[in-house]
Amino acid sequence: MKIMIVDDEVIIRNGLSTVINWEELGFKLLPPAASAEEALDRFQDEQPNIVLSDIQMTGMDGIGLAAEIKKLSPDTEIIILTGFDMFSYAQQALREGVSDYLLKSSRPEEIIRAAMKAKQRLQLRWESIKQESRGRSAVRDRLLEKLAREGMLSDQTVESASVLLPCLGLAEQKLSLQVLLLSASGWGGRPEDLSLAHFAVANMVQEILPCETLLHKDRVLVVVNLNAGVTTSERLEMELGRVSRKLKCKLFVAIGSAARSIEELKRSFEEAEHAFTYLSISKEDAFIRYEMVKDRAGGKTVCSEEEETKFIAIVKSGSVIQLRHWVDETVSAQLSDPEVTPDTMHAYLQSIVLSGRRWLERVIATVGGQPPMAEQLRTDLLNRSENVHESLFRSLKSIMDLYTETMSGERVSYIKRAIAYINDHLDKNLTLQQVAKHVHLNPNHFSEVFKRETGFTYIEFVTKERITRAKELLDSTPIKISDIAGRVGYEDVKYFGQLFKKATGQTPSEYRNKT
Numbered sequence: 484m485k486i487m488i489v490d491d492e493v494i495i496r497n498g499l500s501t502v503i504n505w506e507e508l509g510f511k512l513l514p515p516a517a518s519a520e521e522a523l524d525r526f527q528d529e530q531p532n533i534v535l536s537d538i539q540m541t542g543m544d545g546i547g548l549a550a551e552i553k554k555l556s557p558d559t560e561i562i563i564l565t566g567f568d569m570f571s572y573a574q575q576a577l578r579e580g581v582s583d584y585l586l587k588s589s590r591p592e593e594i595i596r597a598a599m600k601a602k603q604r605l606q607l608r609w610e611s612i613k614q615e616s617r618g619r620s621a622v623r624d625r626l627l628e629k630l631a632r633e634g635m636l637s638d639q640t641v642e643s644a645s646v647l648l649p650c651l652g653l654a655e656q657k658l659s660l661q662v663l664l665l666s667a668s669g670w671g672g673r674p675e676d677l678s679l680a681h682f683a684v685a686n687m688v689q690e691i692l693p694c695e696t697l698l699h700k701d702r703v704l705v706v707v708n709l710n711a712g713v714t715t716s717e718r719l720e721m722e723l724g725r726v727s728r729k730l731k732c733k734l735f736v737a738i739g740s741a742a743r744s745i746e747e748l749k750r751s752f753e754e755a756e757h758a759f760t761y762l763s764i765s766k767e768d769a770f771i772r773y774e775m776v777k778d779r780a781g782g783k784t785v786c787s788e789e790e791e792t793k794f795i796a797i798v799k800s801g802s803v804i805q806l807r808h809w810v811d812e813t814v815s816a817q818l819s820d821p822e823v824t825p826d827t828m829h830a831y832l833q834s835i836v837l838s839g840r841r842w843l844e845r846v847i848a849t850v851g852g853q854p855p856m857a858e859q860l861r862t863d864l865l866n867r868s869e870n871v872h873e874s875l876f877r878s879l880k881s882i883m884d885l886y887t888e889t890m891s892g893e894r895v896s897y898i899k900r901a902i903a904y905i906n907d908h909l910d911k912n913l914t915l916q917q918v919a920k921h922v923h924l925n926p927n928h929f930s931e932v933f934k935r936e937t938g939f940t941y942i943e944f945v946t947k948e949r950i951t952r953a954k955e956l957l958d959s960t961p962i963k964i965s966d967i968a969g970r971v972g973y974e975d976v977k978y979f980g981q982l983f984k985k986a987t988g989q990t991p992s993e994y995r996n997k998t
Contacts, residue, residue, distance in 0.1 A: 484602055487531035488515040489522045489548065490564070491540040495587070499535065502591050508599065519543035523551055531559065533601045535594075537587075538565040546581070553580040558608060560601035564589075623647040627697045631662055631706060634742075634749025641745070648695045651708050653745070659709035662739040662751040664759045665723075666702045668767045669732040677701070680732050687726050692719075702759065706748070709741055720770055733767040740773055760825045764818060764871055782823035784830040791838045798839065798883045799907075806883060810876045818871075828871060836878045843882050847889055849902045897922040898936045901929070902944075909949050910972050915941045949973070950986045957995045964991045 486505060490496045496515040505512040513529050516522035520542055522534065534552060538545035549561045562583045582604065583597040626644045630636060636644055636653075645654045652658065665688070667680040685696040685703045693711030697704040707719070719738075727734040737758035739751035754773035761771045790813065797805045817823055817831060890900065901922045905913065918941070919929035930941060937944055949971040956967045965976045973979035983991050 484510055484533065484605065485513055485529065485531045486510045486533040486535060486598065487513045487522060487525075487529070489519060489534060489536035489540075489545070490515070491518055491537065493517075495537065495564075499594070503595060508595065509602070510598070519545065519548035519551075522548060526552065526555060530556075532605055533560045533562065533598060535562045535564065535598070538563050549581050558605070560605055562594075562597050562601060619647070624697055627695055627704070627706065630745065630748060631697075631704060631752040632749065634746045634752075636745060648706075650689075650693050650695050650711070651706060652710060655710065657710070658742070658744055660742045660748055660751065661707045661709055662742075662748065662755040663705040663707060664702050664737040664755045665705060666735040666759070666762055667730070667732045668735070680730070683730050684726060684732070684734065687730060688723070691722050691725065716772070723770075727768065735762050735765065735767055736770045737761070738770065738772045764823065764825055764828050776824070779824050780822045781827035782817055782820040782831065784827050784834065786831060786835045786838060790835070791842075794835065794879065795839065795842055795907075798879065798886055801883065801887050803880065803883070806879055807876060810879065811872055814872050814875060832871060832875050832878075835875065836882075839879060839882045843886055843889075845906060846886065846903050849899070849906050896936075897924060898933060901933065902937075905945060906948060906952075909945075909952050910970050912972065913945070945972075946982060947986070950983055953979075953983060953991065954987070954994065957991060964995075967991070 488496055488499045490499070496517070500512060500515055510533075513525075513531055516525060519536070519540055522536070523543075534548070536545040536548055543551075545563050545565075549563070552559050552561060557580070560582045561580065562585060563581050564585050564587050566587045582601050585594060585597055622643070626636075626640065626647055630644065630648070641653055644651075651660060665681075665684055667677070667684045670676045670680040681698055681703050685698055685705075688694060688703070688705055689696050692705075693708040695706050712718075716738075720736075723734060723736055737755045739754035739758070742748040742751040754777075758771040758773045758776060761769075761776060765771060794806075794809055794813075797809055813835075814832075817828055890903065901918050904918055904921050915930060916926045919926040922929065924932075933944070934940055939947065953967055953971045956962055956970065957964075960967075962970075964980075968974070968976045968979035971979070973982075980990055983989075983994070987994055989997065
């Protein structure tokens with residue numbers, strides 16, 4: 484808080500400036516003024532909050548100075564010092580808005596007390612103004628939110644809204660309003676960076692467009708008055724492009740259709756919300772109009788067997804570069820589908836991750852490990868605010884890391900690694916020699932150790948695992964029995980049926996129908 488001392492006597496000026504430690508009291512002491520005229524000349528530039536002035540000076544006196552200051556800044560606190568204890572002076576000073584009246588003979592503590600009272604009055608006044616402003620702002624925000632989400636206001640509320648939301652022209656007979664939802668990026672990844680970017684966008688948009696704005700946690704709500712100059716979509720995109728360039732940020736814009744009444748504004752908001760869901764599968768600086776996406780049928784929702792086989796092979800290779808390339812290629816292929824929607828895209832990505840997780844759980848179970856904890860696998864792709872490429876990559880990378888950790892070092896014996904290899908190749912004609920080679924053992928030695936460790940011969944174990952896998956497929960999929968036979972390594976369906984019945988006491992059809 485700034486204070487200025489005004490007195491034409493240098494001894495008084497210097498004394499008041501040095502005897503009292505103003506900074507310690509929370510004041511910034513401005514250079515003293517030698518006359519009322521000097522104080523007025525400097526007033527606009529230095530904006531003192533409190534003026535401590537002599538009443539009798541050469542030229543304009545203190546009462547005249549008080550009157551002039553009150554014209555310029557009615558809230559400024561003025562304390563008058565005088566050498567005369569005259570009631571008439573006090574009355575005149577109070578009429579001119581002087582806050583306090585002290586004798587020059589007053590002790591320093593009396594002057595301090597007067598200055599602190601003036602400071603307290605100012606702070607109370609400022610707090611009152613802030614509270615009033617906050618209250619008005621809160622009412623205004625609630626009105627705009629209600630207007631957009633519900634599309635209804637009472638006659639009395641419309642009157643209030645016309646005052647608090649002047650840019651919308653709600654009192655006009657013919658309305659033309661449009662809801663936009665904006666998301667800014669490019670200022671950093673922290674929540675406070677996003678909040679600051681949205682604050683800057685909201686302020687600039689309100690400066691250049693006839694609109695009202697409201698900050699949300701992850702976006703900016705904008706209601707534009709199309710009657711006030713924004714008559715074309717090209718003009719709207721041009722102005723928002725200016726915002727993006729000036730603030731050096733990327734701006735995603737979701738746009739509802741025009742509303743011709745307050746009631747229709749709810750529809751415009753819902754359309755903008757629908758368009759906003761495309762943020763996760765669009766460029767960060769895209770303009771998405773509801774009309775562009777409303778009729779999309781949706782893309783594929785389940786990954787194919789070929790895709791599953793390919794990404795599992797990459798996960799097993801441990802190549803992060805290959806994984807990144809596969810993710811970018813796969814996601815880009817889906818985004819190029821003109822019918823894709825956020826829901827179908829996320830269902831498709833989720834199917835990839837869940838396939839990977841089921842595979843990893845089988846591998847870990849095979850080698851006798853503990854099932855992965857939820858925090859070890861980033862498999863939740865429902866965070867729509869994240870870029871879909873990055874979301875899928877992070878999820879599959881967590882699977883790759885856990886697989887590498889599971890299969891590396893001395894945690895897994897060569898027999899367990901052989902079992903994992905067998906389970907990964909049940910659809911192939913896999914020989915004992917091939918498995919022994921994979922774990923770098925002589926086939927005869929491997930055969931002996933395998934029987935000792937598992938209790939089964941190699942052929943018995945492979946058959947058991949193939950039947951187990953076939954049961955899983957019969958339980959969880961509608962795949963034809965002939966295709967299931969092929970998936971577990973049997974080209975001859977009849978032979979597969981015989982082995983299945985021998986192991987379970989039922990044919991594959993009987994087993995499926997029973998379950």
